[in-house]
Amino acid sequence: MAGAQPGVHALKLQPPAVSPTLRNGSNFIKWDEDLSTVTPVTLFVDPHGLYLYWTDQNKxxxxxxxxxxxxxxxGRSTKTAKEAKLRELLDVGNLVGRLENRMVTVVTASDIVNVNQIIFIASQEDEAKVWCEELFCLSSNLLSHNLNRDHSLLKATRSHDLFRFFFSFSIVRLFSSDRKRVETALENCRLPYGNLMCIQSMHSRLQFI
Structure with a gap:
């Protein structure tokens, strides 16, 4: 048509935004399908929306x-337990709503063949829905998959900080019979030591960068 202007479609990409619910963490039950075991965990997302991590009762x-x-x-698209005994195990406690609607299945894959499912069960349907929607938005964010130089450095730094935090806990647990000496060694290496200091160190670093 004469005088027609070409269509211009502009889409401004937004960086991932993590809600306080995901940053502060929520209590879930992690279901290991292979071992048919359930473990209470606390699920978190770091403030920059780079990593999902969970901690059990043994840290x-x-x-x-x-x-x-x-x-x-x-909901319906989740993988559910078929055995009656296992369903009873997953339904323990003061849980509200249908089991399927309280499940959050995180599907990971390095390629189209090697697909893995990590299954968490929330205490309420609304909580599962919030985590499902927000985790999907974070994982499918185009800017997260195409990081610039600064954000690539940030991601590497975040991974290092989380590793130091988890590494310190692992060392203390490994040599729990002489905890005081281990914490002194960690302090000399300028690593977080002691439960309170580890937690403060992790949160201060996550909020600062």
């Missing part, structure tokens, strides 16, 4: 790069 912590997450599911 054992696991870390997951959110760019490796391909999907986050809840």
């Amino acid at each position: 054992e912590t696991e870390l997951l790069d959110l760019t490796h997450v391909k999907d986050v599911r809840t």
